[in-house]
Amino acid sequence: MDIDFSLYLVTGRELLPPGKDFYETLEQALQGGVTVVQIREKSLDTAEFLEICQRSKSICDRYNVPLLVNDRVDIALAVGANGVHVGQTDMPIAIARKLLPPNTVIGTSCNNVEEVKKALSDGADYIGIGAVWATKTKTLDKPVIGVRNVGAMLEVLDGTSVQAVAIGGIKSKNLLRTLYGSVSRTNHSLDGVAVVSEIMTSDNPKEAAAYLRNILREFQSGSSIQLGLCTQPNTHTSESITREIVGLMVLMKKISPLIHQITNNVVIAQSANTTISIGASPIMATSAQEMSDLSHICDALLVNIGTLTQDAYLGMLEAGVCMNAKRKPIVFDPVGVGATAFRKSAVDDLLNTWQASVIKGNAGELAALSGITEVESKGVDSVGTGFKDPVTFIRNLAKRERCIIALTGKTDYVSDGKSVAILKNGHQYLGEITGSGCITGSCIAAYCALASRLSESKPLKEDKLVRGDVFVGTISGILLLNVAAEIAAARDDVRGPGTFFPALLDELANLTPQVVSERVRVELA
Template identity: 60%
Template sequence: MTVIDYSLYLVTGRNLLPLGKDYYQSLEESLQGGVTLVQIREKHADTAEFLEIATKSKAICDKYNVPVLINDRIDIALAVHAHGVHLGQTDMSVAQARAMLPPGAIIGVSCNNEEHVKNALRDGVDYIGIGAVWGTKTKKLTNPLVGVRGVGSLLEVLDGTGVKGVVIGGIKSTNLLRTLHGSVSRTNHAVDGVAVVSDIVASSEPRHAAEKLSKVLRAFKADLPISVLAVRADSARHSIIEGVVRLMKVVRELNPLVHQITNNVVATQSANVTLAIGGSPIMATEPQEMEDLSRICNSLLINIGTMRSDGMLSMSRAGYFANANQKPLVFDPVGIGASTFRKDTVQELLNVFQASAIKGNAGELAALAGSVEVETKGVDSIGSGFKDPISFVMTLARKERCVVVLTGPVDYLSDGVTVITLRNGHEILGKITGSGCIAGSSVATFCAAAAFESQEPPNAGKLVRGDILLGSVAGILVLTVAAEVAAARSDVKGPGTFLPALIDELWALTPETLRSKAKLEIHA
């Protein structure tokens, strides 16, 4: 059996060729650029034309030792001695194809849900094509979009089978890294390749287009064993607290620019909290500014508190460009459980961009995870909370491939490997409007410092640099310790006098105070 490299899988589409570009020339240039597998797809050609195209295409691929698969047509695959076929859900059965093809032939099947995958495994396929991941104009979709975040559950079905997984549907260089990063299961099962059509075929420079995709694929693969999840089982409480103290200093020295698309009810106090900590806020929402701001800001906070349909574009563009520029992105799904519109918006946004950290209360994170353990009322949680919050945040962090911050009387933070609990704060913090929103501002500010401190060189395989778990711990710990100090002041009589006192104490907070008051535990 031929060993197949599925990493950069080209699916042909002659109708997408730019004006004046020869199909065979385009194919050869794409192979020169790094394509590792070619599927010849001809949905409208008659048999004689398909056979001619397949014969000439395979001859070109043979020059570069790149295997060829044929879409659907077993007769064409046999005639040109292709390496195998790719079948759709309505094509010939795998058993029939296997009986007709020679031993060792590769058979792949398109899958859109877990039942498709289970059936494909029972049928003995060699790989599955999962999609569509993004909307695509190259093929009319007969099934719902899987979405980036829907790929992981399908990959989990492949665990231990040896069957490969390839994603397809609207994949381009502009969304490839988001696709790769998000298409990983909770068991750290990553895709084996990406199938690309228009980004290569429609390019006037297919070699360059393939090289661009190949560069990202190689960089991501090299980084994957470490992943975004930092192993910290051997980390001591003391070292984490000292890390927070170090980030406090970095924030004061760096004065990070924190871009915040946030709840307009609390924009002023969020900006004031950012300033008090040592950051510099910019509260910009115009979609046309997002690309430019992503270059100059040190982190991004997206808070959906006052959700509007016209704000979707700003959030998606800001998140996309934050990923592209490897800036920390803190996402706050405020009140996600309050309406179907909010739930659908959050799902759509998280398929567009990859969050570095997701922060929310029990009700918000339960709604995000699809859990029924916690009820919500507006933007607040009601009920007793999760039975096992430690397992919950760890599982959600693995699923979303980011740090998860669960706020409440006890704060739980996880990167999917370790959970850190923080027991600081004061009940009065929950009596001011937007206490959760300002927590997001604090986390985004310290994540900016964590990214700056890392001094990692740009890496095409990463969406963010720095220790996001430490930055998130710092953001919550600094805010809750300052809240304790503020609440104990004699001039604080209630929520009205607490907020200005909190801002003052954030400004005045010292490393000594933080060290003495921090209530932090590590659960590895």
């Protein structure tokens, strides 16, 4: 039988609020839009488990929703369940298959790629991928997978009809991030999510389920673009990009977006000044307690992990979740991620917790992020010439991280997973001052902020001129800084890196669309 796995309720009676009846919760969850139910009982006698399944089956039948039984093939048979879910240590799928009537759906749990391969060869109809997030509902004996590792498991299912749901710690507040991040490089996404506590602990299970269903619909409709990759077909050319940059420059003056920046203490003042010069407004705040308020008023967030502290890390976690909830862009700069184990694990946790819209880094940082050893780093700087094939590298990384990737260096590369823009403006002085990479992040965030403004429900009339997605926003931020650097470096009063930086701020503030369209050097690969 065909099951709609979109919203899969796995029951847990022990989680019910005091006084709340199990069958009432089940029925309300069905009214809220649960599409399939699994009865899961870990410590009941057979007679009681059987009775719960019988009564649950008749309720599910009234809503035309299939019922699956955890583990117990005999009980599934007895109540005429639509299927069973067998864990890695339960009855083997092949034997369950022999015992159950044809068309019975059989699912199993998988924690890694090897288990998915085994589930496929054993003939599972669907798999539960878990635990994707940490959970208190079940004692886990295997590692938490993390959203960014689900895609590799889904890819194993390419070309098969085996369905997949994610399970473990899935809540309304991380659901969109879970769905958006759990997509393979081949574009294989989840068929649904399985939820226990978010529904079972609710006083209003109907509302809890309906809320989750709405987020599932939002994802399916592909309307959450500035969360990361633009889902619309990509029709950029060098000329159209130059036109859009100029259009965005005009908008920047009108809108002056507010850019929240959590950055390192080497470059705070530099970044705030750069943000003002480019026409936006900075706010530099790091306390977790103020992140929710800031997400209401800010148009984009920059997270830069140079000089990372535990407090700033907590602020970053919270800020990103709040900005994802508001569907506003996040630019992430994993400064020196290869340098220490603390930074590496912080970056993993941050990227598993929220969806970045843009990740920018130098060759060493992006190499460390992707786990390859082709590029050498020293401290926070990369050394040597970088990647042999930067175009292919960043296209693949954009697909894997599901966001825009910007690789900065003498030549800058920006990819949305399809196109790669190659940007050739700039000046060597940028490499001779501290923080030029960090202020590039500020410029990218300012221009990506326009993308979120443009896709609000009441678009400005300029919306017709510029689509302003985060791909073009990223290119704009990088190019404008680099063009201003060229002009500043050529000034008579600039004699070295010391006089260069103030001149750079001047020229950023003085840039005109005319000069920019003459100087911009962008190619597409």
